[in-house]
Amino acid sequence: MSDPFFQKKRKRSNDAGSKHPTQTRRKDADEYEDAGDIGAVEDMNLQHTYDDGDDGAAAADRETPAEAKVRLAKLYLEGLHEKEDIDGIDAAAVDRENIAARLRKDVEEGSGHMHIAVATRICAPKPEDILCVRGHRASMTCARTGASAKHLFTSDKDGRIWQWRLRDGTQVCMMPRGYARESEYVGSAPMSNTSGAARRRERARRSTQSPMPSTSSAPYKGHVTLQPGEGHTSAILSLSVSDDGRFCASAGCDKRIGIWETTTTSASSPNVPTRWVKALLGHKDAVCSVAFRGGSTELFSASYDRTVKLFDAAQLSYIETLFGHQESIQDLACLRAERAVTAGGRERTCRLWKIREESQLVFRGGTRSKVHALLEGGDLVDTPGAKKNEVHEGSVDCVSMIDDNHFVSGSDSGTLSLWSLAKKKPLFVVYAAHGYDRAHGNTQPLPRYITSVACLPYGDVFASGSWDGVIRLWALDSSLRSFRFLFDVPAPGVVNSLQLLTPSIEHMDDYPVVPSLWRRRGGAQARLDPVAKTNGHHSSEPHKSSSSLSLRSGLHMSADGHVLGHKESIPPLLIAALAPEPRADRWIRIPNAVSAALVIPMWLLT
Numbered sequence: 349m350s351d352p353f354f355q356k357k358r359k360r361s362n363d364a365g366s367k368h369p370t371q372t373r374r375k376d377a378d379e380y381e382d383a384g385d386i387g388a389v390e391d392m393n394l395q396h397t398y399d400d401g402d403d404g405a406a407a408a409d410r411e412t413p414a415e416a417k418v419r420l421a422k423l424y425l426e427g428l429h430e431k432e433d434i435d436g437i438d439a440a441a442v443d444r445e446n447i448a449a450r451l452r453k454d455v456e457e458g459s460g461h462m463h464i465a466v467a468t469r470i471c472a473p474k475p476e477d478i479l480c481v482r483g484h485r486a487s488m489t490c491a492r493t494g495a496s497a498k499h500l501f502t503s504d505k506d507g508r509i510w511q512w513r514l515r516d517g518t519q520v521c522m523m524p525r526g527y528a529r530e531s532e533y534v535g536s537a538p539m540s541n542t543s544g545a546a547r548r549r550e551r552a553r554r555s556t557q558s559p560m561p562s563t564s565s566a567p568y569k570g571h572v573t574l575q576p577g578e579g580h581t582s583a584i585l586s587l588s589v590s591d592d593g594r595f596c597a598s599a600g601c602d603k604r605i606g607i608w609e610t611t612t613t614s615a616s617s618p619n620v621p622t623r624w625v626k627a628l629l630g631h632k633d634a635v636c637s638v639a640f641r642g643g644s645t646e647l648f649s650a651s652y653d654r655t656v657k658l659f660d661a662a663q664l665s666y667i668e669t670l671f672g673h674q675e676s677i678q679d680l681a682c683l684r685a686e687r688a689v690t691a692g693g694r695e696r697t698c699r700l701w702k703i704r705e706e707s708q709l710v711f712r713g714g715t716r717s718k719v720h721a722l723l724e725g726g727d728l729v730d731t732p733g734a735k736k737n738e739v740h741e742g743s744v745d746c747v748s749m750i751d752d753n754h755f756v757s758g759s760d761s762g763t764l765s766l767w768s769l770a771k772k773k774p775l776f777v778v779y780a781a782h783g784y785d786r787a788h789g790n791t792q793p794l795p796r797y798i799t800s801v802a803c804l805p806y807g808d809v810f811a812s813g814s815w816d817g818v819i820r821l822w823a824l825d826s827s828l829r830s831f832r833f834l835f836d837v838p839a840p841g842v843v844n845s846l847q848l849l850t851p852s853i854e855h856m857d858d859y860p861v862v863p864s865l866w867r868r869r870g871g872a873q874a875r876l877d878p879v880a881k882t883n884g885h886h887s888s889e890p891h892k893s894s895s896s897l898s899l900r901s902g903l904h905m906s907a908d909g910h911v912l913g914h915k916e917s918i919p920p921l922l923i924a925a926l927a928p929e930p931r932a933d934r935w936i937r938i939p940n941a942v943s944a945a946l947v948i949p950m951w952l953l954t
Contacts (some may be wrong), residue, residue, distance in 0.1 A: 526579020758798025813843025
């Protein structure tokens with residue numbers, strides 16, 4: 349027996365006397381439902397055809413979503429396929445292995461694991477490959493560029509920022525030191541605070557004039573104009589540049605974060621491509637480190653007030669604050685994932701913050717000692733595992749992320765430690781990585797502090813710096829269980845900051861740095877144009893071969909036959925900031941050292 353509901357519905361639809369439009373539409377719908385029986389489904393043509401016909405545009409309009417996916421997959425595989433005539437080798441098998449290797453690399457890149465292997469092909473730079481910019485009168489504290497590698501930003505302890513063009517090392521502009529209050533201006537110099545009569549006279553003079561004179565009267569080319577309250581009023585400790593190069597974030601001892609926009613030009617200053625946007629407030633002490641999350645405008649900041657804050661530079665808005673550290677934070681690092689790692693200083697811990705999960709992981713550093721054993725319930729007299737003359741780790745000062753699950757830290761005991769999220773203790777440790785210091789009033793040799801460390805994002809190479817006159821490059825094991833020493837790069841002075849990155853040159857015609865166009869080559873203490881014309885060709889030949897390799901489409905093969913990804917064919921770029929004294933202190937001063945930024949292309953063997 350059929351359902352009475354459907355019988356009633358058919359009876360109303362067959363009513364011929366009804367002329368209402370609604371009833372007519374119901375009649376059509378019922379007739380359509382009666383026609384859609386099981387036999388109609390069996391009559392449908394479910395066969396998939398790959399023949400697009402002669403008219404490609406019409407075929408694209410007629411294709412189903414399933415056909416579109418198959419077509420795009422075919423195009424992707426054709427792009428990966430490299431047609432070569434190989435004698436004595438099964439070309440089909442080689443193609444399958446190459447495509448499988450490329451697909452594995454794509455999966456690794458999307459999953460956030462290490463996938464850039466350049467340690468076996470990276471070359472030690474020659475003196476003419478070490479490029480340099482100088483111009484700061486005060487000690488340089490930081491040097492940074494973005495993934496686009498268009499401009500280099502450097503800062504110093506006077507609160508000034510210089511912008512340089514990376515292609516040829518030319519100065520673009522200078523962001524001067526700002527003043528907190530309008531009453532501090534008298535022309536272009538700060539007014540004395542000792543005379544009330546002078547302040548009253550200056551106020552009366554300004555009240556009868558149009559706006560206050562700006563700081564652009566200084567004789568610098570490309571001098572950025574600042575108004576009262578803009579810029580930094582004390583030493584700048586950290587810089588960060590977004591991947592697209594649009595924003596530059598600066599932070600320092602004045603407890604605020606400055607946002608500079610680098611792509612827009614105003615009508616009043618068409619030759620200055622950088623302008624002050626806003627100061628992000630909220631920290632209660634000096635901001636020691638800022639870092640943009642890869643591929644976004646989200647900005648992490650770490651401060652001596654023991655907090656980590658998250659901002660959005662594009663929206664100029666505050667997002668949230670992260671608590672947990674018990675001592676002043678010394679450094680911060682992040683990659684593309686929504687997580688960051690911080691160095692806790694005297695707390696001797698590193699913390700990894702998971703923003704989406706709203707959780708944190710604590711990694712405790714420091715070597716074993718009698719004090720540690722006593723605090724953990726051990727015996728003060730007999731401490732198992734303690735070694736003679738073992739240097740106690742007092743502060744974890746710098747940190748850098750390898751991928752989403754591994755990072756490297758450096759401490760004041762000269763220790764480099766490799767960490768994994770799966771273990772609370774270091775996977776591998778190198779003690780006194782930069783040797784011992786026997787000068788500066790030390791009664792006994794002490795290991796040099798690790799002042800900075802930088803990892804190649806998702807790569808197997810990282811760099812460390814101290815004040816022993818070199819930057820050391822280290823190679824990570826493929827299983828991320830250990831690392832080994834590669835070579836040294838001359839760097840006289842204290843290495844206050846390091847950055848190691850792979851430039852994003854997919855949309856460029858050439859490598860972003862052209863050493864032959866730079867005037868100062870050979871290091872921080874080299875004079876202008878130190879390289880003779882007979883030897884100047886060395887900088888252009890590897891540059892030309894490396895750029896042509898990196899921009900070639902398709903698969904790349906190394907000398908041992910391994911498939912290389914796109915980023916594995918691009919030479920990494922090493923950037924360092926050198927100064928006679930440390931970034932935030934003055935307890936040591938290196939004689940004959942200068943404030944300079946080094947730009948070093950790390951050429952790869954082809």
